Amino acid sequence: MLELIVVLAMVGIVVAIIGPRASRAVQRARLDRAASIVANDLESAFALAARQRKPVRLTRGTATGTVQYTLAVRSTGTALLTRHLGRGTEFSLTSIAFSQNVIDFFPTGRSSQPLNVTLTATTGTRCVTMTRAGFVRVLPATSACN
Numbered sequence: 226m227l228e229l230i231v232v233l234a235m236v237g238i239v240v241a242i243i244g245p246r247a248s249r250a251v252q253r254a255r256l257d258r259a260a261s262i263v264a265n266d267l268e269s270a271f272a273l274a275a276r277q278r279k280p281v282r283l284t285r286g287t288a289t290g291t292v293q294y295t296l297a298v299r300s301t302g303t304a305l306l307t308r309h310l311g312r313g314t315e316f317s318l319t320s321i322a323f324s325q326n327v328i329d330f331f332p333t334g335r336s337s338q339p340l341n342v343t344l345t346a347t348t349g350t351r352c353v354t355m356t357r358a359g360f361v362r363v364l365p366a367t368s369a370c371n
Contacts, residue, residue, distance in 0.1 A: 260351040
């Protein structure tokens with residue numbers, strides 16, 4: 226019986242040491258995954274504009290504390306995709322910041338302007354950049370957002 230108590234105490238100590246590290250690793254993985262999803266959505270916006278043969282507009286959520294964005298057909302406003310990344314989702318981001326409030330994607334494969342997206346969670350930030358020509362990339366975690 227004494228051996229069982231000693232083993233349980235040792236397991237408790239190990240869990241107390243490893244628990245916070247594992248939690249941070251999971252949160253970083255969520256942030257990385259959210260950045261990949263944003264990058265994929267930006268690339269998809271170019272493809273959607275070409276497929277629809279109409280400009281597609283990206284708008285960020287305007288409500289205070291909203292961590293979302295929408296892709297919609299520019300002329301009709303028909304939503305093609307709305308992405309929520311804030312609390313209550315699997316990503317639990319605290320904020321998302323766009324360098325531009327509205328971006329248009331044209332069927333020609335260009336956008337109205339370049340874009341920087343900064344994703345923030347409790348464990349840090351990640352940046353996604355996009356050029357007007359459609360080059361999208363997730364910056365390394367050590368890079369500063371521009």
